[in-house]
Amino acid sequence: MNQESSSGLECPKPGWFQAPSGNERTWIGMAVIWCLILSVMMPYWHFRGKQNSTGEAYRVKPADFVKRVEAFVKVNTGEESLVEDGIAPVVPAPPGEVYLLAKQFFWFPVLKLRSGETYRLHISSADVQHGFSLLPMNMNFQIVPGYDHVLTIKPQAPGTYHIVCNEFCGIGHQQMVGKIIVE
8 A cells, every 4th residue: 555645644654653651651640640630629629619609590581680680779779979980889788689780891780798798699691601700709600691690609808809701702891890899
């Protein structure tokens, strides 16, 4: 059989493959061990690390979720002084249900929560897939339209936490920033 094809590629000569040896064997062994460690750690941190959501999600029509958010805002808008950009924060009574809407290219509303209190945060998208990233914490979650994702949160430290969309959602993606104020 002709070893050269019409494209000029050649088949390797017999015996070209040699088993790993020396440092190459050490690095392959270290990579295999690291893969095994990570394979054990991923389920461990899922169940014991308390870093993942409860997986609670419900089907919802985007228009219905928008109406829930608007009703939540109407009932809980604070009478206090306005914050940056003339936006009044929504101040829900703890413990309770809190709603957050992702829409190209903003988060609505600005939430003001109490430290040490537990809230059920309902998040959904009105249009496309978004990513919920709460900074400076390492909290990331995918927000998909048509689903009401529920996260149980208990803010521990006062401060302003910024919400960033970490899933490309269109031309104004880089401006999609919201906030949660904890006092």
